Amino acid sequence: RxxxxxxxxxxxxxxxxxxxxxxxxxxxxxxxxxxxxxxxxxxxxxxxxxxxxxxxxxxxxxxxxxxxxxxxxxxxxxxxxxxxxxxxxxxxxxxxxxxxxxxxxxxxxxxxxxxxxNTDVWFDDDVDEAVRERTSKDGHGELLPVRDPELLKRMKLLFAACWYTPPALLNNLLQDQKLRIREVKRVIISNYACTVMQSIVRSKAGRNKLKRNLKVQAAEQEVET
Structure with missing residues (x-):
């Protein structure tokens, strides 16, 4: 040593x-x-x-x-x-x-x-385009489910690196991907993302804390807009 x-x-x-x-x-x-x-x-x-x-x-x-x-x-x-x-x-x-x-x-x-x-691209272009697709008339739309395995893998690695700092994660998603607040919230709190998070957080208390922090942060960001 x-x-x-x-x-x-x-x-x-x-x-x-x-x-x-x-x-x-x-x-x-x-x-x-x-x-x-x-x-x-x-x-x-x-x-x-x-x-x-x-x-x-x-x-x-x-x-x-x-x-x-x-x-x-x-x-x-x-x-x-x-x-x-x-x-x-x-x-x-x-x-x-x-x-x-x-x-x-x-x-x-x-x-x-x-x-x-220093990460320029986290999502493949075709997946990113699918995620951004809008289906409603109000201009905001709904996100398609995140089913791409490579995208889920990258999300898992990203959450594994900074699951204890969800505000930083959300901020970087906003800055790097230029997604709408609603889109960011849906990506983070989608069932697929929650499944990924649960697989990397060891304890039930940790999972609850992570999901609670993400929901609070997403709500705060949406209110600000």
């Missing part, structure tokens, strides 16, 4: 002399190899074997040790780097990795802020 903390405090992350060979870890999931190169560049091209590091972070025997280090690494990385990534698949992989290794509220808040601020 001292080795890692010293490296992070000094804004260097040279893991080349840290031996992971004796740790019984499985090969990481597909996609991590390419992300390793990305993070190596973000971390000033230091020799960081991040795929190995993340895989270790997911293994229970080392979880107490690696959770603290992972949080420090993520905070340092996101505070100092401009994470502007255009590829949606890469963005989703990054969020999945951060969600797997980041446990502290601060690390997750920093990650969420950076990802949301």
């Amino acid at each position: 001292h080795y890692f903390e010293s490296s992070l405090d000094n804004c260097s992350m040279d893991l080349s002399d840290f031996d992971f060979s004796d740790l019984p870890v499985e090969r990481p999931a597909s996609g991590l190899d390419s992300l390793t190169a990305l993070f190596n560049k973000l971390l000033h091209e230091l020799p960081v074997n991040l795929d190995r590091f993340v895989t270790i972070a997911k293994n229970e025997p080392y979880r107490i040790f690696t959770e603290h280090i992972a949080n420090r690494l993520i905070i340092t990385l996101l505070n100092e780097q401009d994470l502007r990534i255009s590829d949606k698949k890469t963005k989703l992989q990054i969020i999945e990795i951060f969600h797997a290794v980041a446990t502290s509220t601060r690390a997750m808040r920093v990650m969420t802020r950076i990802i949301l601020q």
Whole structure:
């Protein structure tokens, strides 16, 4: 722990002399190899074997040790780097990795802020067009049900990252997607979205708190308009 903390405090992350060979870890999931190169560049091209590091972070025997280090690494990385990534698949992989290794509220808040601020497109164009389709005469219309599996996956990852800060989520939906307040409320509180939220919130109390906060925030936003 001292080795890692010293490296992070000094804004260097040279893991080349840290031996992971004796740790019984499985090969990481597909996609991590390419992300390793990305993070190596973000971390000033230091020799960081991040795929190995993340895989270790997911293994229970080392979880107490690696959770603290992972949080420090993520905070340092996101505070100092401009994470502007255009590829949606890469963005989703990054969020999945951060969600797997980041446990502290601060690390997750920093990650969420950076990802949301630099995310250009969360919804596929065809899905977004379907969601925006209006069916009523008053000009506001009703949203079609969110059935696209990829859209639900992105919503799940987004909620997993910032379920405890629904106002930030709603604000970013409003700013980035330029949706009407009513549309945002319907997307967030639709049965499909609630199902997604329930799957990522562990306790019944957590689910109730999340849905209550979302409803209150959506109501406040609608009143303001």
